[in-house]
Amino acid sequence: MSTKILIVEDNRQNMKVVEMTLRPHGYTLLEATNGEEALERAVRHKPELIIIDIQLPKLNGLEVTRTLRQMPAFSHIPIIAVTAHAMKGDKEKAIDAGCNVYLTKPINTRELPGVVAKMLSECKRDNA
Numbered sequence: 001m002s003t004k005i006l007i008v009e010d011n012r013q014n015m016k017v018v019e020m021t022l023r024p025h026g027y028t029l030l031e032a033t034n035g036e037e038a039l040e041r042a043v044r045h046k047p048e049l050i051i052i053d054i055q056l057p058k059l060n061g062l063e064v065t066r067t068l069r070q071m072p073a074f075s076h077i078p079i080i081a082v083t084a085h086a087m088k089g090d091k092e093k094a095i096d097a098g099c100n101v102y103l104t105k106p107i108n109t110r111e112l113p114g115v116v117a118k119m120l121s122e123c124k125r126d127n128a
């Protein structure tokens with residue numbers, strides 16, 4: 001079973017870009033398009049890494065991340081926050097909520113696979 005990544009994104013086009021960027025690397029990609037669905041999918045499928053948009057319907061990405069961080073199964077997995085409207089203080093808010101990394105849109109498709117691979121290997125090492 002390949003490494004599972006949950007992508008939480010309400011914008012169809014952005015979802016496609018992230019999927020096309022990561023699919024060649026052999027990950028199993030799961031989708032959620034709002035905050036509630038993100039929590040459901042995470043609990044059901046136990047992804048090893050989550051990429052989450054901050055601006056989401058229902059629960060926003062920060063609320064989802066805070067909720068996940070309170071669950072033992074998700075206390076330490078890598079969570080990558082993504083936002084379109086980078087404003088002063090957003091990065092701090094994302095890190096405070098429990099995100100490990102903060103990326104701004106448009107997603108740098110050349111950079112993303114490396115960020116994901118690095119975080120997965122660091123997480124494995126930390127938990128070995």
Ligand code: MN
Pocket residue numbers: 009010011053054055056
């Ligand atoms: Mn959004």
